[in-house]
Amino acid sequence: MKTGNIIKYIAIGSVITVVGLFAYMVYASNMISYLSEDPKVCINCHVMTSHYATWQHSAHRESATCVECHLPQESLVDKMIYKSMDGAKDFAAMTFRTFGKHIKVSDSATKRIQANCIFCHRETVSQMTVNSKLYQENGESTQIDRNCWDCHRKTPHGSTRSLTATPDNIGVKEEP
Amino acid sequence: MKKPIVLIVVSAIAIVALILLVVSINKEKVERKAMSSVAINPEAEIKKFESKSSEWGKYYPRQYDSYMQTKDSDKIDDVLKKDPGLVILWAGYGFAKDYNAPRGHHYILEDNINTLRTGGPTDDKTGPMPTACWTCKSPDVPRYMHENSELDYFTGKWARLGTEISNPVGCADCHDNKTMKLTPARPFLARAMDKEGSLPYADATHQDKRSLVCAQCHSEYYFKKTEWTDPSGSKKTAKVVTFPWDNGFTVEDMEKYYDDINFKDWTHKISKAPMLKAQHPGYEIFITGAHGLNNVACADCHMPYVREGGVKYSSHKVGSPLDNLGNVCMTCHRGTEQELRDTVARKLERKAELHKTAINVIGKAHLEAGKAWELGATKEEMQDILQDIRHAQWRWDYSIASHGSFFHAPEETLRILGTAINKGQEARLKLRTVLAKYNAVDYVAPDFSTKEKAQEIIGLPYQKLVDEKVGFQNNLRKEWIEKQKQKGLYDPKAWEGIELKTSYN
Numbered sequence: 001m002k003t004g005n006i007i008k009y010i011a012i013g014s015v016i017t018v019v020g021l022f023a024y025m026v027y028a029s030n031m032i033s034y035l036s037e038d039p040k041v042c043i044n045c046h047v048m049t050s051h052y053a054t055w056q057h058s059a060h061r062e063s064a065t066c067v068e069c070h071l072p073q074e075s076l077v078d079k080m081i082y083k084s085m086d087g088a089k090d091f092a093a094m095t096f097r098t099f100g101k102h103i104k105v106s107d108s109a110t111k112r113i114q115a116n117c118i119f120c121h122r123e124t125v126s127q128m129t130v131n132s133k134l135y136q137e138n139g140e141s142t143q144i145d146r147n148c149w150d151c152h153r154k155t156p157h158g159s160t161r162s163l164t165a166t167p168d169n170i171g172v173k174e175e176p
Numbered sequence: 177m178k179k180p181i182v183l184i185v186v187s188a189i190a191i192v193a194l195i196l197l198v199v200s201i202n203k204e205k206v207e208r209k210a211m212s213s214v215a216i217n218p219e220a221e222i223k224k225f226e227s228k229s230s231e232w233g234k235y236y237p238r239q240y241d242s243y244m245q246t247k248d249s250d251k252i253d254d255v256l257k258k259d260p261g262l263v264i265l266w267a268g269y270g271f272a273k274d275y276n277a278p279r280g281h282h283y284i285l286e287d288n289i290n291t292l293r294t295g296g297p298t299d300d301k302t303g304p305m306p307t308a309c310w311t312c313k314s315p316d317v318p319r320y321m322h323e324n325s326e327l328d329y330f331t332g333k334w335a336r337l338g339t340e341i342s343n344p345v346g347c348a349d350c351h352d353n354k355t356m357k358l359t360p361a362r363p364f365l366a367r368a369m370d371k372e373g374s375l376p377y378a379d380a381t382h383q384d385k386r387s388l389v390c391a392q393c394h395s396e397y398y399f400k401k402t403e404w405t406d407p408s409g410s411k412k413t414a415k416v417v418t419f420p421w422d423n424g425f426t427v428e429d430m431e432k433y434y435d436d437i438n439f440k441d442w443t444h445k446i447s448k449a450p451m452l453k454a455q456h457p458g459y460e461i462f463i464t465g466a467h468g469l470n471n472v473a474c475a476d477c478h479m480p481y482v483r484e485g486g487v488k489y490s491s492h493k494v495g496s497p498l499d500n501l502g503n504v505c506m507t508c509h510r511g512t513e514q515e516l517r518d519t520v521a522r523k524l525e526r527k528a529e530l531h532k533t534a535i536n537v538i539g540k541a542h543l544e545a546g547k548a549w550e551l552g553a554t555k556e557e558m559q560d561i562l563q564d565i566r567h568a569q570w571r572w573d574y575s576i577a578s579h580g581s582f583f584h585a586p587e588e589t590l591r592i593l594g595t596a597i598n599k600g601q602e603a604r605l606k607l608r609t610v611l612a613k614y615n616a617v618d619y620v621a622p623d624f625s626t627k628e629k630a631q632e633i634i635g636l637p638y639q640k641l642v643d644e645k646v647g648f649q650n651n652l653r654k655e656w657i658e659k660q661k662q663k664g665l666y667d668p669k670a671w672e673g674i675e676l677k678t679s680y681n
Contacts, residue, residue, distance in 0.1 A: 004180075011180035014187035021194040029201045046208035054488070057481040059508035062471055095200050158481075158488065166488050168236065170356045170382070 034087065039066045043172060045094055047103060051157055053166040058156035069116050070109055082112065102162065110147065117148040222353040225319035225361070228667040229346030236347075236356075238484060243346070243492035246280030247673070253277035254679040256627045261535035263630035264542055265569060268445030269453060270304065272634060273641055276679055278579070281494055283674065285344040288313045289653065290678050296644030297335035297652060305334040306415045311362070312393035315348035316341045316665065318361035326363060327404040330414035338652065339659035342666050350389035358385035360392040368395075368419035386473035387459065394458035394474075394578065395419055396430060398439060425460045427574045427592050431567060440566075445634055447545035449562040454573035461578055465585030480504045520583060527582035530593040534572040537600035541565050543621035543633075544607045551614035561606045568599035642680045649676075 026032065033041045043052045055061060060069075070086075072078040086109070093099040105113065118125055125148075149155055166172075220235040233240025255275045256262055266272040274292035278284075288294060288309065297303030308330055311317055320340050321329045329337070352359040360366070365388065366377035380388055399415035406412055423429035431452075434440075440450035462468045467477070477497040479490045497504040498520065501513050509516060545561060575581060575592035582589050611619050624630040631638055660666040 007180045007184070011183040011187070014184050014191065018187045018190045018194065021191060021198065025194055025198050025201065028198055028205070045204070054481075057476075057488075057507075094204060095197065158483070160483050160486060160488050162486065165486055168239065168356070168489050170358065 037065060037067045042066045045090070047094075047099065047163060049169065049172050050161045050163060050166045053169040053172050054157040054161050056169075056172070058158070060156035064116075064120065064156075069113050070105075072112050073116055073119055082108070113149075114147050224353050225315065225322050225348050226353060227315040227319045227343045227346070227348055227665065228670070229315070229343065229348075230667050230669040232347035232351075233669075238487070238489045239492045240347075242482075242489075243494075244282065244669075245493040246282040246495060248493075249280035249495055250283065250677065251279065252677050252679055254627070256630075257679070259532075259535055260624055260627045260630040261539040263627060263634060263636070264446070264539040264624050265535065265573075266453075267542065267634035269442045269451070271453070272631070272636060273638075274679055281345050282670075283344070285313045285341065286671075286674055290645070290649070290676070292641045292645055292680065294334055295641075296646075296648035297333065297338075298648070299652070300336045300338065301333055303333050303335045306330070306399065307332050307334055307337050308399050308415045308417050309334050310337055310341045311417050313345060314341045314343050315346050315361065316343055318348065321363070327402065327412075327414045327416070328406065330399075330402070330416045331404075331406075331412050335652065338656040339663065340665070342660040342663075343670050345393075346670075349392075358382065358389050360385070360389050362392045362417075364397075364417050364419060365392040365395075368421045372421040372424065374425075383471065383473055386475040387462070390474040390478075391459035394456055396455050396457035396460060396574070398434070398441070398455075421460075425463065427457075427571055427595075430457075430460075430574070431570055434570075444542060444565070447542040447562065447565055448549060448558070449542070449545065449565040449569075451566060452570040452573070454570055454577045456578040457574055458578035458580060458584070461575075461581045461588055462584040464588045465583075467584065476507075477504045480507070523582050523586050526586070527576070527589055527593070530590060530597065531572075531576055534568075534593055534596045534600065537597055537604065538565065538569050538572060539624060540621045541568065541600050541603045541607065543624075544604060544611065544619065547616060547619050547621075548607060548610045548614065551611070551616055553610050553614065557610050557613075561603050561610070564599050564603035564606070568596050568603060571596035571599065645680075 030041075030044050033044065039052060039055070042048045052066075055066070067079075067083070071082050089106075118129060153159060160166075220232075222232055222235070226232065229240065229243065233243075253276055255277055256272075262275065263272045266275075270293035276287065276291070279287060294305050294309060295303040317329065320337065349361050350358055369375055369377045369380075369388075375384065377388075397417050397419050400418040402414045402416045404412055404414055420430045420433040423433050434452055439452070441453040442451050443449070444451050459474075462474070475490060478494050479492060480497070480500060480503045481488055482491045482500075482503055491500075491503075498517065501516060505516050506513070541561075542565065545558065545565065548558065548561075571592050575589045575596065578584075608617065611617055622629075622633055624633055657666065
């Protein structure tokens with residue numbers, strides 16, 4: 001009985017420790033902030049500061065936040081699925097340090113972003129998308145399967161966006 | 177028995193995993209802090225309100241180098257020569273003596289010291305202007321306020337602080353010395369914003385501050401007389417720079433503010449009208465325009481993000497965006513550079529047209545009022561007319577004094593100019609009746625088409641002013657520089673290569 005009691009207490013103690021550690025992890029990682037769509041959440045990870053800074057100095061600053069381009073806009077369910085998937089991927093990449101020096105969007109995100117370009121700029125590009133369908137059977141986007149930013153290369157992050165490219169951005173330093 | 181053991185094993189695994197995760201998260205956080213401190217340079221030992229910009233430049237070389245390039249804008253452009261009517265409009269006031277278009281920030285202090293408006297003091301108690309005239313010229317101003325007090329700073333003649341004000345507008349005017357956060361160094365901006373109420377200072381975001389650091393100086397202001405007692409117990413009067421924003425940001429709001437407190441900057445020498453000098457309401461007009469309404473900040477166009485090799489930073493070469501159109505306008509606008517240039521030029525032409533008309537109308541109103549006085553017009557006859565002239569000139573001045581208004585908010589600028597011309601013509605209509613009464617219905621105001629003619633009409637002793645100034649430059653100013661060197665305030669880099677350039681030499 002006595003050993004049983006001790007084991008019971010150890011069990012309770014360890015569960016409390018887990019709960020406590022988990023609570024601390026929630027606090028330390030700013031976990032709650034990820035529920036928001038504020039672009040500052042994306043600079044919880046410092047590897048995004050250059051992307052944030054370049055966006056902050058672009059025309060898109062006034063009309064599109066990070067998630068408005070990088071996550072699907074037409075369905076809330078899709079948005080949540082991709083947010084969770086990207087989140088899990090970023091979590092793994094940060095924890096196991098598997099991201100390289102040059103961070104590029106995934107193929108999946110490429111499609112989403114292209115769809116969002118068209119979603120917002122549909123008035124301008126409607127005829128282009130119609131035309132491309134006539135000439136291009138396999139491509140999902142515009143002619144010869146190009147993305148908008150294959151030509152508009154600096155939109156919106158500019159051509160210089162490596163980790164060390166924007167060293168003195170005081171606006172980025174604000175805590176989210 | 178089994179359940180607790182399973183629980184312990186699962187918990188132990190979770191604990192190990194969580195500890196590893198927390199360690200990893202905290203490591204990232206340390207790294208993030210280290211990365212952020214690239215801006216907040218850990219080695220940077222910059223004093224609070226360090227007024228020598230070269231001290232900041234040691235740690236922020238790109239920003240400093242670009243700031244130093246404001247040197248390139250060095251042309252003296254005598255506005256009184258271009259628009260001699262201004263001499264009539266400002267008769268009895270400093271601006272009739274000398275008024276040049278602004279040069280780069282690098283010359284801000286040099287030009288303040290050399291303009292005939294600040295006179296030729298011979299010691300710290302002489303000269304026409306108060307200390308307030310230094311206010312926006314130097315980071316030594318917030319430094320002095322910090323070391324002494326704001327009211328102490330705003331007391332006495334301009335020349336009293338000649339040995340203290342040594343560096344042109346620079347880093348300390350806009351940045352916190354430790355965090356580099358945008359921090360307008362002058363206390364009166366926050367006071368005025370809180371009183372106006374639409375954006376209390378505490379609510380201002382980083383994007384707002386990218387305009388507000390400019391607004392601390394590029395705004396309309398007046399010198400508010402404030403009584404105070406210094407530490408030794410003697411009563412003094414300070415002339416405190418104050419923004420007239422209590423009623424709001426429009427020209428009418430501020431006109432009402434000044435009328436309600438019966439404020440005047442000076443009495444016009446010819447018309448005797450109680451005049452207002454609009455300073456440079458750049459911020460107030462900007463926020464009514466298309467760019468301001470779309471949350472574009474001053475810094476977005478005047479300090480664009482530029483690329484240098486693999487690094488991007490905000491250019492501190494503050495100046496006309498037209499010099500850097502590709503980096504500025506093309507961030508948002510499509511079309512060719514030439515199209516945009518033509519659009520801006522057309523806006524300027526439109527303003528210039530109404531601007532010239534307004535100067536002509538108001539100038540003639542002053543001279544006709546002068547004639548009416550000469551012929552014996554009474555105070556009662558003139559009162560309404562003088563009020564019209566006051567309002568006409570205030571509005572004209574308000575609309576153009578910030579230089580960029582024609583672009584920042586063309587509609588508002590042209591609207592204000594329209595009301596100014598109307599008020600001026602109303603005054604002239606009433607004046608014709610008065611002149612007719614005194615048998616001078618045909619009176620034609622004298623020609624003021626050159627700076628010399630205009631200065632002669634208002635009886636300005638131009639040569640005397642120049643002589644006094646040259647005397648000051650050769651004596652007191654040299655003493656100031658010696659004393660600044662002794663106090664350790666003088667920064668040779670801030671004065672390197674500056675030649676004496678004025679409208680009178």
